Amino acid sequence: MKVANVARLMGAVTAGVCLVALGVATMAQAQAPQPxxxxxxxxxxxxxxxxxxxxxxxxxxxxxxxxxxxxxxxxxxxxxxxxxxxxxxxxxxxxxxxxxxxxxxxxxxxxxxxxxxxxxxxxxxxxxxxxxxxxxxxxxxxxxxxxxxxxDTYALAHVTGSAVVKDGGDTWFFITADYAFGKSMEDETAAVVKGAGGKVVGGVKHPLSTQDFSSYLLQAQGSKAKVIGLANAGMDTVNAIKQANEFGIVKGGQRIAALLIFDSDVQSLGLPVAQGLVLTTPFYWDxxxxxxxxxxxxxxxxxxxxxxxxxxxxxxxxxxxxxxxxxxxxxxxxxxxxxxxxxxxxxxxxxxxxxxxxxxxxxMYLAQVKSPAESKSKDDIYKILATVPADQAWRPLKDGHCPLIKN
The missing domain is CATH 3.40.50.2300 (Response regulator)
Known part of the structure; x- marks a missing residue:
C-alpha cells in the first residue's frame, strides 16, 4: 500500500474515532440528570x-x-x-x-x-x-x-401589639416606613390597639433607609403617647431606637414598640439600649x-x-x-x-x-430582650415570655380575602 493511501486511511480512522467519542460524550451529557x-x-x-x-x-x-x-x-x-x-x-x-x-x-x-x-x-x-x-x-x-x-404583619401586630396594650400601653403614635410593609404593619397594629380599647393619637411616615429620625421622634415625643410604635425594620429600626435613646424618650416615660426586630438589630443596639423590648418570633437559636x-x-x-x-x-x-x-x-x-x-x-x-x-x-413566641445583668454571653439576648398557639397567632382563613378561598 502506498504511503499516501496509508496516511489517508489512518486519517479516516482517526476522524471516525473522534466522531464516535464526540457522540458518546454528547449522549452522556444528554443522559446526565439536569440540576x-x-x-x-x-x-x-x-x-x-x-x-x-x-x-x-x-x-x-x-x-x-x-x-x-x-x-x-x-x-x-x-x-x-x-x-x-x-x-x-x-x-x-x-x-x-x-x-x-x-x-x-x-x-x-x-x-x-x-x-x-x-x-x-x-x-x-x-x-x-x-x-x-x-x-x-x-x-x-x-x-x-x-x-x-x-x-406577617397580622401575627406581629396581634402578638406584640396585644402584649404591649395588655401591659398598659393603650395610647400609640406610629413612626412608619413609607411603603407596603409599613402601611400594613401600622394598619394591623392600630386595629389591635383600638380593638383592645386603646387609642392611636397620631403618626408620621418616613422614607425607606432614613438616617435622621429626629423630626419624627420629636413629633412622637410631643404626642404624649404611651407607646411609640415603629412600623419599620432593619437599619431603620436600629437608627430610630438609637436616636430615641439619645433623646431620652424611654427615660422620659414613653415606651418603644419595635414591631419587627431581628437578632442582629438587638446586637447592633446593644442590651443597654435594647433591653425590655418585646417582640414576636417563630425561632430563637437558644x-x-x-x-x-x-x-x-x-x-x-x-x-x-x-x-x-x-x-x-x-x-x-x-x-x-x-x-x-x-x-x-x-x-x-x-x-x-x-x-x-x-x-x-x-x-x-x-x-x-x-x-x-x-x-x-x-x-409563635413572645420574647423580650434581656437586660445586661440577665445575659450570660453576647448571644444570650432573649427570654421567651409565652408561646402563642397557631390558632391565635395567625389571621383566620375566612378573613384574608384570598381569591382562592371560597367562603
Whole structure:
C-alpha cells in the first residue's frame, strides 16, 4: 500500500474515532440528570443587608440535609441582590424562571415580595416568601404556587401589639416606613390597639433607609403617647431606637414598640439600649438542643447569629426539596400539593401546615430582650415570655380575602 493511501486511511480512522467519542460524550451529557435550580433573592445591600446575610448558607444546609440531590438530580443555587427595588426583583425573577429556576425564596421587602409574586403567578412557578411581612401575600395577592413562610404583619401586630396594650400601653403614635410593609404593619397594629380599647393619637411616615429620625421622634415625643410604635425594620429600626435613646424618650416615660426586630438589630443596639423590648418570633437559636445544634452547623458556614429569616429560608427550602422528592417531579402544582399535604417539621417548626391561602401555620413566641445583668454571653439576648398557639397567632382563613378561598 502506498504511503499516501496509508496516511489517508489512518486519517479516516482517526476522524471516525473522534466522531464516535464526540457522540458518546454528547449522549452522556444528554443522559446526565439536569440540576434542579433554586433561587435566593435578598436585599444583600442597603437597609436590610445585615438581616439577609447568611440566607444562602441556610439553603446549603437544607441541600445537605436531603443528601445533596433530589430525584437523582444535583441541586444548584442561584442568588442575587434585589437592591430593595421591585422592578429589579421582577426582572430577575422573570429571567430566572425563564432560565429554569423552579423556586425562589428569601424576598425581604414587601414591595419586592409582591412584585415577584406577580411574576411567579404569570409564569406558573413557585415563590416561597420568607422576608416580606405584608399579610396581602396570603390575602388579595395569594397564589396557588406561592407561600408565606415565617411572619406577617397580622401575627406581629396581634402578638406584640396585644402584649404591649395588655401591659398598659393603650395610647400609640406610629413612626412608619413609607411603603407596603409599613402601611400594613401600622394598619394591623392600630386595629389591635383600638380593638383592645386603646387609642392611636397620631403618626408620621418616613422614607425607606432614613438616617435622621429626629423630626419624627420629636413629633412622637410631643404626642404624649404611651407607646411609640415603629412600623419599620432593619437599619431603620436600629437608627430610630438609637436616636430615641439619645433623646431620652424611654427615660422620659414613653415606651418603644419595635414591631419587627431581628437578632442582629438587638446586637447592633446593644442590651443597654435594647433591653425590655418585646417582640414576636417563630425561632430563637437558644430555645432547645435542636436549635442550638442547627445554629452550630450554620455558624460553621457563616459566623453570625442566625435570625428568623435565615432559619425560615432553611425551613422553606428543606420542605420544598422533600416535596419534590415525594411528588416525583418538579412540576409546580404537583410540588405545591405535596407541600400542603406534608406536615412541616424542622428545627423551628413542629407539625406546621401550609394552608390553602399559602400561610404557614405554626406556633409563635413572645420574647423580650434581656437586660445586661440577665445575659450570660453576647448571644444570650432573649427570654421567651409565652408561646402563642397557631390558632391565635395567625389571621383566620375566612378573613384574608384570598381569591382562592371560597367562603
Amino acid at each position: 434542579l435550580k433554586i433561587g435566593l433573592m435578598a436585599g444583600l445591600s442597603g437597609v436590610y443587608a445585615d438581616v439577609a446575610q447568611g440566607q444562602v448558607e441556610a439553603m446549603q444546609l437544607a441541600i445537605e440535609d436531603v443528601g445533596g440531590k433530589v430525584l437523582g438530580r444535583p441541586i444548584e443555587i442561584v442568588s442575587a441582590d434585589h437592591q430593595n427595588k421591585p422592578d429589579v426583583a421582577a426582572g430577575l425573577a422573570r429571567k430566572w424562571y425563564d432560565d429554569g429556576v423552579k423556586m425562589i425564596t428569601g424576598l425581604d421587602t414587601s414591595s419586592v415580595g409582591l412584585a415577584v409574586r406577580k411574576v411567579a403567578q404569570e409564569k406558573g412557578q413557585i415563590d416561597l416568601n420568607v422576608g416580606s411581612a405584608t399579610a396581602d401575600l396570603t390575602g388579595p395577592a395569594c397564589s396557588a404556587t406561592g407561600a408565606h413562610w415565617v411572619y 430555645m432547645n438542643d435542636e436549635t442550638r445544634a442547627w445554629t452550630k452547623r450554620f455558624r460553621a458556614k457563616k459566623d453570625k447569629l442566625p435570625n428568623l429569616t435565615i432559619a425560615g429560608v432553611y425551613s422553606a427550602t428543606l420542605h420544598y426539596l422533600k416535596a419534590v422528592q415525594a411528588a416525583g417531579t418538579d412540576e409546580p402544582m404537583a410540588v405545591m400539593a405535596k407541600m400542603r399535604e406534608m406536615p412541616i417539621n424542622d428545627m423551628m417548626t413542629k407539625n406546621g401546615k401550609l394552608r390553602e391561602d399559602g400561610r404557614v401555620i405554626r406556633d
